[in-house]
Amino acid sequence: MPKVIPFKAVLPNKAFTSLVVSRSYETYKKKELKAKLAYNPYSFLHILTPGFKFQHEISGEQRFNMVKNRYLEFHERDIYEYSKKECYYIYQIETHHDTYIGIIAAASVDDYKKDLIKKHEDTIQKREEVFKEYLKVVGFNTEPVLLTYPDNDVINEIIANITASETDYQFATVEQQLHSLWRIEDKKQIELIQSHFERMNAVYIADGHHRSASSYLLSEEMYNATGNTNYNYFLSFLIPESNLKISEYNRLVKGLNGLSKEEFLFRLDETFRIENRGLELYKPSKKYHFSMYLDGEFYSLYLRKSKYNFPDSLSKLDTQILFKTILEPILGIYDLRNDSRISYGCGKDNIIKMKKQIDDKEFDVGFGMLPITVEELKHIADAGLQMPPKSTYIEPKLVSGLTIYEF
Known part of the structure; x- marks a missing residue:
């Protein structure tokens, strides 16, 4: 049932590709961003940071208009070019440890509205409105939404056959990743891929x-006003469920909500069986098990299931259990998005980073857990529920400026 269509992407001129593409803008620290802008005039970051040209910080609608101007300048300098045909694009990312491969396409806003594109996370209305206005002004979308779908043998076979041929684009990044892109132009292959997506019950936002x-808000506003059908779709990267990688976020908390260490451990003992692990870098190996670092020592926390109810799929998530048994009732953290006492950590060697931050007195206690599975993500989405914030760190992380979808 989901409608996934080919489109005419705007792509970098091959001579500039490796210089143009960038990580997501939000991942750059201030000094790194400034260096990229200073030493690489072709970086897509110049489009996203248009005030750099005048050494002036700008925001709001003025920034949006200047983003559009920088984008047009890149076209004028032949840094970007238009595809001549409507295509799907096979996109592959190779890292030291993993290879991710999927299809870049345009996904239907109507499917989002009908819940054929399923969600597992709540959104903040203000952020939706701001980004909608941004898209409306600039007229393009360059960061694909990551969607995941059930593994499909036919789609896999088409991908395998095409990726056995020479790439249309290939480039490496300073993050030591190899990126490859192939066009799917053959009409029969396009129709076959499209028909197999339409046979699926749903796809899921990762x-x-x-x-x-x-994009949904923009479509509601602009399609009715202009009749432009491009507003009915948004840029997406669709990846099989088996190729999706989900890692966990740790929770770090400032203060013990007025409790002493002993009082805090006594409160935990009501719901958890606790074992002191000393200096062992303990990571849990099962659901409903948690690691905790407090006052220079690691602890394992095992949920006493008789003390906790599991009425739905949300209640079975480790992130929700941690919230409902410790963060909210004991540490007094009710707003996981906005409470300044809580922070989140993810990535390689995260448990070591958590230990260091607590040893350095930045935080007082930290918690770790197993990653959420794809099946858990789907159960939450199917039930129309939302996970707590920072429940999943999902890879692959996509580059900006490679395939652009214009409205």
């Missing part, structure tokens, strides 16, 4: 809830 929500 990453990009605000981007998809903003």
